[in-house]
Amino acid sequence: MGGRVEGKRTLIVGGGGGLGGATARRFHAEGASVAIVDVDAEAGARMAEALREGPGNGKVLTLATDIGEPGAAREAVDQAAAELGGLDVTVHSAAARESTATVEELAVEEWHEVVRVNLTSMFYLCKYALPHLRADGGGVIVNIASQFGSVATAGRPAYHATKGAVIQLTRALAVENAANGIRAVSISPGAIETNRLLARHKTFERVRERLVPGHPIGRLGLPEEIANAVLFAASDEAAFMTGSDLLVDGGYTAV
Ligand SMILES: NC(=O)c1ccc[n+]([C@@H]2O[C@H](COP(=O)([O-])OP(=O)(O)OC[C@H]3O[C@@H](n4cnc5c(N)ncnc54)[C@H](O)[C@@H]3O)[C@@H](O)[C@H]2O)c1
Numbered sequence: 389m390g391g392r393v394e395g396k397r398t399l400i401v402g403g404g405g406g407l408g409g410a411t412a413r414r415f416h417a418e419g420a421s422v423a424i425v426d427v428d429a430e431a432g433a434r435m436a437e438a439l440r441e442g443p444g445n446g447k448v449l450t451l452a453t454d455i456g457e458p459g460a461a462r463e464a465v466d467q468a469a470a471e472l473g474g475l476d477v478t479v480h481s482a483a484a485r486e487s488t489a490t491v492e493e494l495a496v497e498e499w500h501e502v503v504r505v506n507l508t509s510m511f512y513l514c515k516y517a518l519p520h521l522r523a524d525g526g527g528v529i530v531n532i533a534s535q536f537g538s539v540a541t542a543g544r545p546a547y548h549a550t551k552g553a554v555i556q557l558t559r560a561l562a563v564e565n566a567a568n569g570i571r572a573v574s575i576s577p578g579a580i581e582t583n584r585l586l587a588r589h590k591t592f593e594r595v596r597e598r599l600v601p602g603h604p605i606g607r608l609g610l611p612e613e614i615a616n617a618v619l620f621a622a623s624d625e626a627a628f629m630t631g632s633d634l635l636v637d638g639g640y641t642a643v
Pocket of ligand 1: 401402403404405406407408425426427428431453454455456480481482483484505509532533534535576577578579580581582583584585
């Protein structure tokens with residue numbers, strides 16, 4: 389029996405990072421060919437190496453690209469499609485690292501940078517990937533949002549605003565492209581143990597101290613637990629699922 393995404397040609401933005409990397413490893417192990425697109429060339433190359441050493445046999449390629457630049461985004465998507473022989477799945481798993489600041493405190497430049505990386509780059513990715521997905525008879529778009537697309541805390545207004553918009557952009561994509569066999573799903577993780585949280589809170593001990601109490605399940609999530617959700621959303625098991633936001637948040641938003 390083949391893997392759950394056997395032969396699927398998959399482009400993963402942020403594939404050098406925590407959630408994108410776990411997704412890349414899982415997809416490759418499940419039979420997919422994977423193009424890792426990441427602005428951090430070294431992180432992308434390291435992850436590609438890990439995939440090649442893993443159990444999968446699909447192609448692996450890396451593209452060092454800032455997906456928030458429209459020309460570069462288009463080039464990366466076209467190159468990935470050319471080298472993989474088409475595109476079946478896109479995953480967007482990248483966000484800007486932002487400071488803690490209220491609306492009043494947040495610098496105008498930082499607002500624009502967060503919107504550029506978290507949201508506008510997703511528009512570019514999907515805009516340029518859609519013709520490839522359509523040409524191959526359909527496909528799946530998976531966009532990583534956040535529990536903060538649905539609820540908010542103080543001090544991260546640009547992050548929360550962009551994540552809410554990611555959920556809505558994904559719904560718009562679902563509605564516009566359903567007739568062409570293209571599904572679009574957003575995934576909203578709670579706090580997951582990646583370097584992103586480490587950058588914000590310095591040590592995992594502090595991350596746990598601060599964030600575990602908000603998660604009724606009593607722990608942080610693991611990158612592999614988000615990769616599982618992305619895998620499900622992209623696989624044929626989720627064939628009736630589109631326009632949905634899948635919360636994988638340890639109960640954060642249930643309270
Ligand atoms: N870790 C969490 O707790 C958590 C929770 C909810 C949502 N998320 C979301 O999951 C996604 C991935 O987060 P993560 O924790 O894996 O972060 P991460 O920092 O480990 O990985 C993000 C990757 O994206 C890349 N990237 C950043 N800007 C880019 C750009 N302009 N072009 C191309 N690549 C770029 C980075 O180099 C990095 O490799 C983000 O959208 C984040 O908001 C994370």
